[in-house]
Amino acid sequence: MSATRVLVLNSGSSSVKYQLLDMRDSSRLAAGLVERIGEETSRLRHTPLASGGETRESLGPVADHEAALKAVAEELSRDGLGLDSPELAAIGHRVVHGGRTFTEPTVIDDTVLAEIERLIPLAPLHNPANLTGIRTARALRPDLPQVAVFDTAFHTTMPESAARYAIDVATADEHRIRRYGFHGTSHAYVSRATARLLGKAPEDVNVIVLHLGNGASASAVRGGTCVDTSMGLTPLEGLVMGTRSGDIDPAVIFHLARVGGMSIDEIDTLLNKKSGLIGLCGDNDMREIRRRIDAGDEEAKLAFDIYIHRLKKYIGAYYAVLGRVDAIAFTAGVGENASEVREAAVAGLETLGLAVDGALNAVRGDEPRLVSPADARVKVAVVPTDEELEIATQAYALVKK
Template sequence: MWTLVLNCGSSSVKFALLDVQGGQVRLSGLAERLGSAGASARVEVDGARRVVDLAGGSYAEAFAVIAGALDELGVRAQVGAVGHRVVHGGERFSAPALITPEVLAEIRACVPLAPLHNPANIAGIEAAQAAFPDAAHVAVFDTAFHQSMPEVAFRYAVPGDWYRQHGVRRYGFHGTSHAFVAVRAADLLGRPLSELNLVTAHLGNGCSVCAVQGGRSVDTSMGLTPLEGLVMGTRSGDVDPGLHDYIARQAGLSLSEITAALNRESGLLGLSGLSNDMRELEEAAGRGHAGARLALDVFVHRLAKQMAGMAAAMGRVDGLVFTGGIGENSAWVRGAVLARLAVLGARVDEAANAAAVRGQSGVISAPGALAALVVNTNEELMIAQQTQTLLAEQKGVQA
């Protein structure tokens, strides 16, 4: 049985068709700019790529393209399960869930916690249920992995009623990625995951670090929303909460305008005044661009501090793990961070670090130093595995 994995954003649908047992990907692609005149879908079927225009730019059109590609492969009837990435599950979900009307209502209730993400996830679920009515649909939550955090890690020092009545607490995100790379890191180190304390760093346009103790999240850098924590592509990460009132008065901006700027105009883009793309910034810094150099230095400074903090949250660290588009491909970022983490016993192997790009996983630490690894994340495979595990468990219960 094939599993279709869907990651629906406000203007995009990322998709992949996987054989969970063999890890084979038959179909993958991205429908983007949905809702606009320039909508299109990039589709890869058995290695052959093509682009399809989506004249109406709707979710329904995107799913029609996916269904058509499945028909082309002759496997549409074999899609028994659809795994949906859902960003926010609040405190309600600590594991994947079969999507029922009640579960969908719970996901809808989390919209105030993720107003940019959950509505798109819901729209994708509804469109997929219409396109694949005979398949089992499962929600896999970004926040679920972090529900194991202790209260000392997830509570904010704010009035208690804010938490009890409004759910104001730290939830964390990128959970499927942190969980996946922790398992792979244990394999690469040849040690049981249950014995390891790992600091995992998911670094892409969105960035977060996580303290993974014995395979469980015990702390992470993102909080109530994905805005907290590290410097990211266009997100600020941590700022003084007093900034909102100050900028509102000084610049005459509304709270929503300030929040939008912190999400879309800040981070690497805001610091550099040039780009949110790490590759472009590294090239520009090499040419002497001052803004690019500042963005890189702030990114690394904040990342090293957060990774050291995660080590402190566990009391011991056995390995540092880099993943995501930046973590897997920027040898400069990894080397600069490990140099700052010499206090933890980290030291980079320059040759191994330089070689760990373009899909190459492996150990990049010098002999005798704290283990540091590059691990390629595969959130689609993790979602598919969790989807099939849930369905197998439910079959066992029903039997």
Template sequence: MKILVINSGSSSIKYQLLDMENDSVLASGVIECIGLEQGILTHKKAPDTDAAIKIVVEQPIPDHAVGMHLAVDALTHPEHGVITDASEIDGVGHRIVHGGEKFTTPMLVDQSVIDGIREVADLAPLHNLAHLTGIEVAQSIFKCKHVTVFDTAFHQTMPAKAYQYAIPYEIYEELHVRRYGFHGTSHKYVARRTAELLGKPAEDLNIITVHLGNGSSLAAIQGGKCIDTSMGMTPLAGVIMGTRSGNVDPAVLKFIAEKKGLSIQEVEEMLTKRSGLVGICGMSDMRDIHSAIEKGDERAKLALDMVCHRVRQYIGAYWAELGRVDAIVFTAGIGENDDIVRLGVLKGMEPMGVILDEAANAKRAGEWARISTPESKVDVLVVRTNEELEIARETVKFVK
């Protein structure tokens, strides 16, 4: 069974074709700069193998329909393609950023689902409307079942005490202002994979998943269900990220706006695109920050320390919520690859039963690795996330 996973953005389309007989990636690609003067298609055949083939096509891509047809051309090309015809695709899974309170599980696409995604689009206007465009174009090409998988769905098991804001209740009722959380597909996949690796039912485990990348979030997962997560109504909340501030005192927005003569939109743009790591030290890539620290850059050191401090705070809070922690799991770009950040986050947790194996932590994890010692009372793992595989698996359920 072949499943195509699509993530349609406002000016891009990411895709991955998977063979669900063995969960292998047949091809992947990204179409960028849609609607600009010059677009780019980057396509990879068998990207995870030694026989990988990469091609790059540069041409004007005026809209998503042209972009999607380019992807089909690449997937069916005699040399770097992996199928002969679009009809070989058995199902299409669509990543949707925001499902609001309306969508708590993956859904088979029909008119009511399309209307529902549009209804909650004001919670993520740039993303959801682009997703709808992607669905419309894909449905015109691929005559199979289409499934939506929502980033927010996994966190919909949070109790009201965790997702409510302490604002007038009628604001929540009218505008649905609450905490939703994001990266849910990643947290769900990693938690399930952790249970498999530990050889225990997910229902018996309490896990803290630590998704650290340019965007970062943590989740407290009890018995396979999320009971709390660090992001809020938007992905701006929580820990410090590449360009996002994470949590700040809400009154800071008014203070900065008045002192700097900025609108609320301009302050939000600052907190979203010019804060976080880049705001502290001018760099958003953790590799650059480590290099700067080695050269004595004090602000780079401050940025690293702040990130580790905030992540450790959330781990402590979720530990208190869960009562017992069986595993702490790092994932995503920084979580999977940055041993310095992992060490900084876990440093000093030995009295809590977390004992890091520094030699194991310093090695490349690959698909997964245990980086705690046998004496550690809590398993500490690094698990490579795979959101596309999770979306594909959910799509298969509907196709079958």
């Protein structure tokens, strides 16, 4: 039997999320999470999906990422799915930042590792953790292809008119300042899934994808190719998010430094961790914000209105960029589950062909579905994202060439 399994690893600074998939039918064989790595209270949760077994949980110190991956390997072995299996074709790694260098999934060698490391200044919180996971996995299975799938890759097709900031070109080039975009695996997956939902090929469909989770981003996808996205040099730009401000006048930073006496690190923390919904109303959970609104909380209502106002602006902007829009797809935690957000985001945009059907929009489900009226000119879709499947699909396609 040829190898058909792919292990997907998403290594964070203190966690490792993983899924093992069989690419013959894209089925999930196992999934889990190791969190609080390096602490006494580390925890591993493992679910053997292939056998339908119950989730196993273990508590206790996990010293580092090497120990975490060894623990994952042991759990997989208990289910007959060990890393030493000849059925394992590749390990796919999520890597946040690929700069302009990596435009597609890439088999990892020492040169690739060095380039990912060179890109650390562009993603100082993420790329180091991604590298740790890669190095650990390579040490455990040096004979196995390891594939990097980059969050930024899908957005490298943006034209220079969308990717360039209007600052001095020499300065921008020297410091690699441009709009890279993020959540690329999600935008790629959802744009193609939306085309399938419409019964069309991706190259025949123009889609606005709204990835709305604690982090949030929008993209304009023309014929399967990204032509614009809301996040920029970092994931701070764009939509109002759970804890991030999104778009803001850059002079606010100068003002806070000169007048407010804040340091660069303090401003960084403010805009990334104390802004967005949590900065506006003290909550970054849309369910709690909606509960507060229903109870008459004006602060929560204003936060929601600001969130929706920004979202509408991007829908309108990307409608203009694309010229023709076939569908708008909502995805990720908020996009998939908050019917009020979907309804509010398109309210008043009927002249653009946008509307939701109240009954369809209220239905919850795990499958892609349309929530717009049957005769709507622009379809409104809810498409659950699947970044792990996207990473596995790209990795498998590469190693099977």
